[in-house]
Amino acid sequence: MDVLLLLCALLVALPNVAVVESRKAPVLDYFEYCAMSCRAYSASLEEFGGVGDGTTLNTGAFQAAIDHLSQYASSGGSQLYVPPGRWLTGSFNLTSHFTLFLHKDAVILGSQDENDWPVIDPLPSYGRGRDTQGGRFSSLIFGTNLTDVIITGNNGTLDGQGDLWWQKFHKGELSYTRPYLIEIMYSDNVQISNLTLVNSPSWNVHPVYSSNVVVQGVTILAPVTSPNTDGINPDSCTNTRIEDCYIVSGDDCVAVKSGWDEYGIAYGMPTKQLVIRRLTCISPFSAVIALGSEMSGGIQDVRAEDIVAINSESGVRIKTAVGRGGYVKDIFVRRMTMNTMKWAFWMTGNYGSHADDKYDPNALPVIQNINYRDMVAENVTMAARLEGISGDPFTGICISNVTIQMAKKAKKVPWTCTDIDGISSDVTPAPCNLLPEQGEEKIGACTFPEESLPIEDIQVQTCTYSRNL
Template sequence: MVFHILGVVIILLVSASPSGRADPAPVQYSAINCRKHTAVLTDFGAVGDGKTLNTKAFETAVANLSQFAADGGAQLIVPAGKWLTGSFNLTSHFTLFLHKDAVILGSQVNMEDWPLVAPLPSFGTAADGSTGARHASLLFGANLTDVVITGNNGTIDGQGAKWWDDFKNKKLKDARPFLVEIQSTDQLQISNVTFTNSPMWNVHPVYCSNVVIQGVTILAPVEVPNTDGINPDSCTNIRIEDCYIASGDDCIAVKSGIDQYGIKVGKPTKQLAIRRVTCVSPDSAVVALGSEMSGGIQDVRIEDVTAINCQSGIRIKTAVGRGGYVKDIFARRMTMSGMEKVFWMSGAYKSHADGGFDPNALPVVHNINYRDVVAQNVTVSAILDGLEKAHFTGICISNVTLNLGPAARELQWNCTNVSGTTSRVTPKPCDELPEKAGDCPFPEDKLPIDDVVLKSCSTA
């Protein structure tokens, strides 16, 4: 095969791994777009021994492959090996493909390998609330089109232990990095890759449209805070499917900016489908809506979810000062085991970006629908806590069986400043949600992202 690199024609018959083995045979994979041009990371001097820093090799590879954006795009193959690197940027019409025995390792050489970047406009501070800058994610991109991060289950390992220790011991001046952050990009795919040991959030698409995340495995120690799995943030038209997430925070956290900053930017997250996700998160939610929701969250469809030993199922988090809205939320066919709280809505979430929020900016929470839920070993069925001046309305819960565990509390439903209905729910719900015959709705129309059909591509 002929590869066009730096204007030179290179005939690549075989690429040797660091152990001397030949790279695997060409791999077929699915992607939003296939690429005309191909290169291997080792073409740019990378060494996969787990010790050599390859940031320059990644940067050079992406820079040279970017010249093919208008000529069918390019793919960079990461072969078997352990490829140590600092942060690097992706480009448009580009695929990063990790072979099954490839591991991209986040550098621990020095802090400069994770350069500082400004806080997001819709956050006003770093995502962990620190007022300083934040370290760039390991894989980063902004203002791009048609980006694919995929593989046959290769691994991206953030080697986050030092970051976790420094955060715990308050040694960090600036916020921890994520593993992947892609900003302001149309057509983004992240699939068939394992993410592990992220310093903070794992996968963060922000201000993006037409996003496909599927077949992803995310592994974080469940005792480490803020290691969220997938955080779609001010994005439109997204599907998250067939993922396994074990996390020290929310498995999926849907966001759209915080307080006055999120209100000003005004970019909602909407048209989001979450399907066939398995979550383990003893200290957080399977799916969280907020707490950063000031740009709005609307039309979220969650179905066929498995939760194991989680703090909560679907949690809505907001507060006075957030403004924005969470509305038109639909969930069905959820199976849970070992649940501390099944349904949880919080109107008094305490964190704020800073003291400049508007105390008159009240969030709207409306048209929240849960149906066809079974849970075992439940401690509390529901805590639904709206705001005195902004009740949570239009709550519907139907066909739900919650089997209590040995630590079950006497008060199973704690409802304040909420209204809605229930149907065929056990244990008996609170008086604020009276019985009404019929099932809660779930939209049967397709979202636009469901019209995106992945193509069959090859690493050859």
């Protein structure tokens, strides 16, 4: 961690504040924080009629504040401060050159009334909603066609109050696909950092069709039995960095996506140049890092390192199927520690849920150059389940310097492999015959790329907030 990042961490933990007392709650008059961009104009939600009592609906206050602050986009940008309190709201839209900052004692609560969530069109790369055939509810915090947008705080909270939505999902009562907590579409230069996200109705953080995205220092908490509460889902994005996050999830902690079947193929927008590092995940029924299953636009150049997996179904999982098309290639994972896992590695070519019956049965996915190295796992039921597609094998798999300690009640056969091709080096227990040992001279196999990606060059700076509107 460099000096500036350390300073930013200290600023989050111990913000430099001046407090102006009010009868409602203390209002911060000045503080410092770290962000990719600083702003010239500032305002507090209370100045626009916001009431943080947990029962007053604040959708209008949020939108009025953001609409007012949007006038400063071309003259230094603006920031909206959410003070201590419980701020009930429906979905609201962000603007460009804008920062939303949550005090550590601020909680943004998702409304329990469906009428407070506008219905928007399905994503074009999916062709339909994921929960239902039709549209989808807009996310709690939503933005589209934005430039330079930041959602941050000193660990303030977004609470989606998702139980109502989970019950509707299980009972088949949804008219539209459930909302996410944060969704940013068609945008560039996005920062989501230093927040706690709890009880999302569905996915938590969904950047889609966007570039230059940083998700950092985010804590995500969901009941492990809650449906589809994925942590962070970069979707058809270029240049994304996910780091220093703690995720407890009812689904994949990080799910890399790029569209569904014929719709994703036609849209043709891959996820590429993705960095994932220093992630801790608990997901008993799903994966720590999943690639797919909606990967029809392609996934390429994913670099994950220094990952801790605890009590999760699988460490790294590739999910695809006949009809998906697209590709997953140039995937590099190293320095992963796993404890209490069903599978360390899982690849499946028969993940067969489809958007509709119009998919092309001749659209076969390409899975190649998948590299795992320098890993330790304990209490594992099965080392790996690697299942390609007949006539369309997964190729270029390389696993090196991996030690897996099997559980007391582990499967008798630790590896199952079909329709795959690759090599291994210094792996315990010994892999299947389709991953032959290369010997000591090939111990450097599965090399992790050393050159940096452009997203790693994005720097933060020390910003200040002071009330000036």
